Amino acid sequence: MAIQDLVNGVPTPPETPFEGKVVKPVHYSTYPSPLPAQQLARLKAHLNSLENPLLKHMHLSRIRRSDPDLFFAALKDDLNQMAPLVYTPTVGEACQKYSHIYTGPEGLYLSIDDKDRLPEILQAYAATLSRIPQIVVVTDGSRILGLGDLGIGGMGISVGKLNLYVAGGGIDPNGTLPVVLDMGTNNQTLLDDPLYIGLKRPRASLAEAESFMDTFMDTVSTLFPTTVIQHEDFYSEAAFLFLEKYQKKYRMFNDDIQGTGAVILAGFLAAARKASALSGLPLKDHKVVFLGGGSAAVGVAKEMMNFFLMEGLSEQEAKERFWLIDTKGLITSTRTDVVTDKIAGHKKYFIRYDTEGKEYKTLSDVIEYVKPTALVGLSTTFGAFEQPVVRRMAELNKAPIIFPLSNPTSKCELAFSDALEWTNGKVLFASGSPYSPIVYQGKLREAAQGNNFLVFPGIGFGALMAGAKHVTDGMITASAIALSEAMTPDEESDELLYPRLDRIREVSARVAAGVVLAAQKEGVDTTERLRGMSWDKLVQEMLDSQWHARC
Template sequence: MARIPFTLSHRFTDSVLKPRQYLSTAISHSSTKIISRGYISLPTTSTFTSHRPTIQRFTMPVAAPVRPISSSHPLKRSTAPLPAITPEQNLLRLKAHLQNLPTPLLKHIHLSKIRREDPNLFFSVMRDELTNLAPIVYTPTVGEACQKYSQIYSGPEGLYLSIEDKDRIPEILQEYASKLVTPPQILVVTDGSRILGLGDLGIGGMGISVGKLNLYVAGGGVNPHGCLPVVLDMGTNNETIRNDPLYIGLKQPRVGLEEATEFMDAFMAAASAAFPKAVIQHEDFYSEAAFDFLARYKEKYRMFNDDIEGTGSVILAGFLAAAKQASEASGRPLRDHKVVFLGGGSAAVGVAKEMMNFFMMQGLTEDEARERFWLIDTKGLITSTRADVVSGKIASHKKYFIRNDTEGKEYPSLESVIEYVQPTALVGLSTTFGAFSESSVRRMAELNESPIIFPLSNPTSKCELAFCDALEWTDGRVLFASGSPYPPQEFNGTFREPGQGNNFLVFPGIGFGALQAGCKRITTGMITASAIALSEALTPEEKQKGLLYPRLERIRAVSARVAAGVVKKAQEDGVDTNEKLRGLDIETLTEEMNKAQWWP
């Protein structure tokens, strides 16, 4: 990496633009602070040589004078070099500075700056403070960062593609690929249409792509130089954002699904051609598009959808642990569990489909497993006699879970469905804060010795139930997992740790395992294998304490175990190409995954 002096602030060191465009952009940026010296990072020394005329063009004296240093200033008293600053000192200084920042968003902004300027320092602090910083670099803080993306924007961080570039995507990606020293290993791609539970944030979705890749590195061991965040700008239907004078995306309504599909077809083909060994992860597309794109590309490209498949995997893993504990407490056979979902979006349907594998493991057929699920959307329980179902206006992804056994009766509320079904498990993906009311939770506790309650909506401001309320309303008998983090609670003299069904526990292992196996594609069986591997990653101490998931501080070891399970299943499904890993048992594969991880 060549560090080239020039006359601009160092804040503009991460653009994907060509150097001439890059410097022009930096100079014209309204918030640029001109300083006497700075640096621009270019991929190679040869790149500097080839662009020397461009660099020299911008090394002319600047208009704003620089105040001279007084002869009495300490820096003028000696020509001796300043003392060397060690990496350890930089790390301690960063930790101290983070403690002094008053809000999570300010910490997020500062960490983003550090990541752009010194990735090694950033991932060193993530390594040491992962449990504390994961909520800062990802959920819940990343939600606010995405909402305010254009306000806090400080320069490009990845690949921005507009619907206006549809006919030039192959050319753009090939040119981009030709300038890279390290080809991308993981692409996280979003169109910003459904960011967490916050809706359409347009180009602000880039924050999600960046955040996910931070976790790929910190938790999965992917080399940061092989990470490429991508946002596909197809407009936004959020008028507040669109009318914001600071908004940097296309100020037009979002294009329809047909035009979006044409754009995605072009992108997926071009990205796979430009980066033939990369895994492509889809993130936070709105429900209909998410399902359509997954079905359209799953058999053709090395891709998966984290909202549908990753969420399904991590919740299946937690449900495996919770169902066993609940059945031990009640004596109920595992195959007899009944699950009610509050939420009918892509994540809910994806999770329910993945959880069906639990029942099929108990010997049920696919149809019998499907009968163990009841889905509630904004209109109530999804039944064959509901008006929108009869008229054919219901979203296509919901049709799989339509109930045909309600004898014409409708159940419009969560409470009415709980009374009708008498479920053992309640899963929330509604993005509605407090949707699990006290009466519904207390009724679950009356029906079950150990009620399984998973309020999974992100961020915390959209979560259906707080951990403290879950403990109080079930007399501490709840088997709890949330999507966003909650602190441990003391209840009746016992220290209780909540489960967090965070995709962070599984998606780094899925992507890393697919990379190590050299997969041609990512099969449904590989997703299920990741869930089983995650459930098996619990230590004896974690099981004894009744935890549903491994502790986050063990994420590197957990990701290696998940990746090993993914590799093993890829071999069984015949989609792997890395012959060196074939024939190894799961323990040896786990060791190989550990060895392959990148460390700062």
């Protein structure tokens, strides 16, 4: 029987009237209709049959495009297992192999070759949308995780971040827009790859990129005036330039600089209090050594300064609690590249002027010189925290704070198992990528994950809910404080530094509420109905406003 009509979207056969009898349409489907629970079970079974994380990532990407409700229901059902597949560490490999596994467009691809037509292109695209995006995540692919310049493959990061906005922050997936700005690449492997689908030209200069970004930011903010724009994985010099230039003009923030800073500040608040409780050291006397001098390291250090400011130190005194090491050693005023003004601009803030002309080339040298209470890694160098360094930290401190934060796991400075073994279990540990729990000396130990996932959904959602004119530094710091106060008694008793990911929706609501209150305090909010709400009512408002999958 031929299909003739659609009744409520369901194919139906033609009616055959009989004399004296009214025949109602017969509703049936031409394909099986598994129940939502069956669909979820089938998806899990298929994922379990795939032999490696990349294949699972690829399958989940197809499901996201064809059935968003099922995709996000799967993330909600088992976030701890799914998050590493849709984001770090698997997304790193997916970005590296993007042109080889590409099966279709996932967002908006904008080429610098079309810079003169960019407003026209964006206006035409906006005309096709049924609603204004709530969140835009944009990258130029120039510094993806710790993997470097991956060109157009950076789209995987924009998509991955927005997956987490939906899963963790409750943003409606129909209100998300991933963007990659294709400005070429300096990755010779990609330029030589016949399958590479991005622009095969050297990466645009910073001046060219700035002009392109000026047009992009102005046009997007004009077309979508209520949208929050998140910058992601721009190389250091561009990241700081764009943040400084646009932060007070548009509703935007940089997750690598500000989001990472906020989540590490939250973890450091917890770790420093635990360490001081054991040692008796005043909180203001903690000393922090950073291995890494990129945008993430400088951004994290600047945000962590708020810990010392809250303890009553001046800005100068707070800055002096940090020692930054880049590839040339400790950043000092007498180092050759500093003297000749050839050091990257973003590093200048943390130049040390108190080393009396002596240079410290290695991490071990700096540890002996500073005798820090905390060691933070954002170097993207696997195994950079070697055994002698870690053991020395344990000798110097009753509870050494060690945060190897580089992503993905292949770039992490220190494995959780080694951290426990080399400190005799004394370490207060947080990493950028996930590690499985370990039974050490008869006790189950969980690795804290200083994952931006704990804050950026709340920052973006809070800025949206507040109708913030722009995202202030105070709103970023408020997100860190709200995160640090989101621990449950059980999490505290288990000596965790962060809430568990299975509470991410609740945690994001609390972070968003903190962001809203900060926006109100600074006078940049426009959503009047949220003003004057109690903390509990504001958190509930954030929870009630979250999107949920229908599966």
